[in-house]
Amino acid sequence: MxxxxxxxxxxxxxxxxxxxxxxxxxxxxxxxxxxxxxxxxxxxxxxxxxxxxxxxxxxxxxxxxxxxxAQTVTPDLELIVAMVKKARVETIVEKAAELGAARVRLTVTRRTNVDRVRLDRLDAIAEEAAEQTGRLDVPPVDDPMKLEAILDGWDPARKLMFCDETGGAPAIPALTAAGPGPWAILIGPEGGFSPEEGERLRSLPFTTAVSLGPRILRADTAAIAAMTLWQAAVGDWER
Missing domain, CATH: 2.40.240.20 (Hypothetical PUA domain-like; domain 1)
Known part of the structure; x- marks a missing residue:
């Protein structure tokens, strides 16, 4: 129907x-x-x-x-993704809605090379994905913000899953050990985070660094893989 x-x-x-x-x-x-x-x-x-x-x-x-x-509660998961090319960011928003993200936040990092985005188009994509997947809400897509500003205003009660492409971080066990609660997933730009950004992210007390495997993934693939790991470890897939 x-x-x-x-x-x-x-x-x-x-x-x-x-x-x-x-x-x-x-x-x-x-x-x-x-x-x-x-x-x-x-x-x-x-x-x-x-x-x-x-x-x-x-x-x-x-x-x-x-x-x-009856209305159900969507897992309190935010996806924060550095802006990438139009087709890829549209895929990310679509899959975020399909995989149960409650909110999508666009961010600008030091290596971000895309500065324009059509929020009305992204909102329409999220709405269509919600209609097709059977969820009872539509995740909003926020205006882009600099990563420094997002971290400066961070609520420490929200855990941050930092997808560390440099290697050495654990995978699902790190999320399971951190437990449930409000979470966010951070996906970097095509060129990766700068050394200064990576150093700051690893130093934050609410951050859990997670590896997405031995291969370097594109932003859209990384977002899908990260949300899948999160849902399997501490999300609502057990329902």
């Missing part, structure tokens, strides 16, 4: 007005008409079975029928 992320509050008999683009998708692409059913979610009220109540030139109106699933 079609799933649609909406911003409206959801409750029994509530009327929901999708965006114009969403309405066109429902009627022109998926060929829904009055009475057809779909699933809607907003990240707050769970997932609801809804039906098309009205169709007109300005869009469609949906009516909530009954709740299909």
């Amino acid at each position: 079609i799933r649609l992320h909406v911003t409206s509050d959801l409750s029994a008999n509530a009327a929901v007005a999708p965006t114009l683009d969403q309405s066109r998708y429902l009627t022109n692409v998926m060929r829904l008409s009055r009475g057809d059913e779909l699933l809607v979610f907003n990240g707050r009220d769970g997932e609801w079975r809804a039906s098309v109540a009205e169709t007109h030139k300005r869009g469609v109106i949906l009516k909530c029928e009954e709740r299909a699933r």
